[in-house]
Amino acid sequence: MLNLLRNEFNQAQTANGAVSYRSTESTVLDLFSMGGAYRQRNDTDIKMLFSQAYAEDKLLTMKTLFYLRDIRGGQGERRFFRLSLEHLALHDRDVLLKNLHLIPKFGRWDDLWGLLETPLGQEVVAIVKSQLNIDRSSAMPSLLGKWMPSENASSRITKKYGKILRESLGYSSKTYRKTLSDLRKRIDIVENKMSSKHWHEVEYDKLPSKAGLIYRDAFYRHDEERYRSYLDNLKQGKTKVNANTLYPHEIVGKILDSERYRYWSSSDPLTPQDIQLFEAQWSALPDFIGEKSEDSLVMADCSASMMGTPLNVAISLAMYIAERNKGAFKDHFMSFSSRPNLVKIQGNNIVNKVTNISKHNFVESTNIESALSVILQTAIRNKLPKTDMIRKLYIISDMQFDVATEGAEVHIFRSMERKFVEAGYDLPNLVFWNVNAFTTNVPFTMNEQGVQLVSGFSPSILKHLMNAREQTPYSWMLEVIQSERYAEVSV
Known part of the structure; x- marks a missing residue:
């Protein structure tokens, strides 16, 4: 009876009425699967999520906390x-x-x-x-x-x-200032050269990742000739750009914001120099997939609740994964709404690609059931062999799915699993990638086979996701946070 009551009190609904859960039944897994998407939550919510996990398991929580911070x-x-x-x-x-x-x-x-x-x-x-x-x-x-x-x-x-x-x-104030000044000169901080107007000393090929993106307009204004020369050399492959700590959405977001800007202004805020830089930075992003291959498809939530940064993140991650996909869905991802779209990534540079994607009819509903049904019905109509069915779906979303067509008490994914099995197929492995945990609910609990729960804006987790198949959310989380990288974290 205790377990039955626990299950009953763990039942929840998404903002759009779909069946979900208040918790994965592990507060450490709650931290792992939502902590990377808590940017819109207040300080109290953040401390609560952390402290609840810490009460469950100190060591796993500390490893998860350092994973959430880990820049690279x-x-x-x-x-x-x-x-x-x-x-x-x-x-x-x-x-x-x-x-x-x-x-x-x-x-x-x-x-x-x-x-x-x-x-x-x-x-x-x-x-x-x-x-x-x-x-x-x-x-x-x-x-x-x-x-x-x-x-x-x-x-x-x-x-x-x-x-x-x-x-x-x-230290005295004078000694402290001198200490900082001496160290910063030796570290070669670009901001020091900018503030002292020593633009000619800026080494563009050695700029930190984010500095190259943030200060590009200043470089163009104050050091146009050298900066143009750098970008030309960059285009010809004669020099390099640093993008090790850039995230895909930081580049794609600049482009999407520019597209939105054009709706209310006749001017185009993107310059040819911006396009050159964005293309070079996008190409230089760390590759967390490498030569690994899998039969997968990305599904990006482009509904109204994703507007702003979450939508930028969803589209950028979908592009990042799709471009590196070595299976049948290379350069494709699916948006899910009441009218799902199969989006092809096309264009001769990152700006063209994002601009073409932005022309699709996004910002509708969060109808994941419709997108899954399209996949299944297409397979049935074309008598697709079971072995050719998609093996994995990356669902990048805020997890606020629409209510199931069969009723508010029906769990969408269990219902779809039944339909897949009845048609002779296996439901693909599901990766739920939360990019905006503005409410506390999850689509599955900790022991669901063939499901992974992840959160955040960085694609670095793909190096672990590419190996995930029939694991549970909890067992896969342990694989990540108990890896050698976090071995030094202790309690």
């Missing part, structure tokens, strides 16, 4: 990570202390500054002192100097942290 191998979630650290500093400082040294490794040095006013403040200062001693004599100093807070910054919070850190280090 995880999801790069900064705000979620920092709020969770501050919560942990107040409630279990000893565990955080054991992992304090890992924060700059998986994130950035400035992830530590929010801890300066917690019970771990002195320990943070000790780590900074130790690294400063190393950096002063190192030919290749760390990025600590770049992220140390300045007392003369425009941000009030940065000024505050700068004062706290300076005083804790025992």
Whole structure:
């Protein structure tokens, strides 16, 4: 009876009335499958999701937290990570202390500054002192100097942290400023060259990933001849662009925002230089699929609730996966709505491709059932052999699916599984990729075979997803967070 009541109280509905669950029945898995999509949630919601997982399993939660922050191998979630650290500093400082040294490794040095006013403040200062001693004599100093807070910054919070850190280090204001200045010169920070108007010293082929994207207009305004030359060389393959820490949506979002801008302005904000840069950055994105192959199709939620960043993320991830797909659906993805579309990616550069995609009739309903039915009915009508059925579906969405046509009490995916089996097919392995967890519900619980639950904006998780087949959400999560990359995380 206990389990029956637990199941009953775990029942939920999506914002559009479909059957779902309040939890995966593992709060650690809830953290893993939703934490990467919590950018629109408030601070209390974030701390609640983390603390509930921590109560279930400290070690798995800490590994998940570092995975969520991991800039290169995880999801790069900064705000979620920092709020969770501050919560942990107040409630279990000893565990955080054991992992304090890992924060700059998986994130950035400035992830530590929010801890300066917690019970771990002195320990943070000790780590900074130790690294400063190393950096002063190192030919290749760390990025600590770049992220140390300045007392003369425009941000009030940065000024505050700068004062706290300076005083804790025992420096005078003059010594602190000189320390930061010396370190930043040796680190070769592009912002220093820009602020001092030394544009001729900017080495464009060595720019950090995001700097190349953010400052492109400034480079063009202040250093047009050299910047044009760099872009021309880039087009000819004579130089390189860094994109190691860029995410697909950061490029695609610039293009989609430009397309939206054109609806209310006759001018085109994208320049030929922008197009050159975006194409080079898109081509230089890390390839997390490589030579791996699978028979899969991406389904991107393009409904009204996805407008803004979530839609940019869904389209960009769909493009990223489809272009690297080595199966029958290479360069194709499906949008799901009341009228699903099979979208072909076509164009001679990334801007053309995104522009062509944006012409499709998106922003309708979240009718995943209709899209699955199209796949099944097409197979039935054409007598498709069972062996040729799609093996895996990547469903990139906010998970707010429309109610099943058979009724509000019917679980869409169980209903579709029955229909697939009755027609002689297996329901494809389902990967639910949450990019906007604005409500707390999940499509399946932890032990569902052939289902994976993931969240976030980064495609890095594909290196694990490409191997996933008949695993459960929980077993597959363990494969990710218990990998060698997070072996140092401890409790």
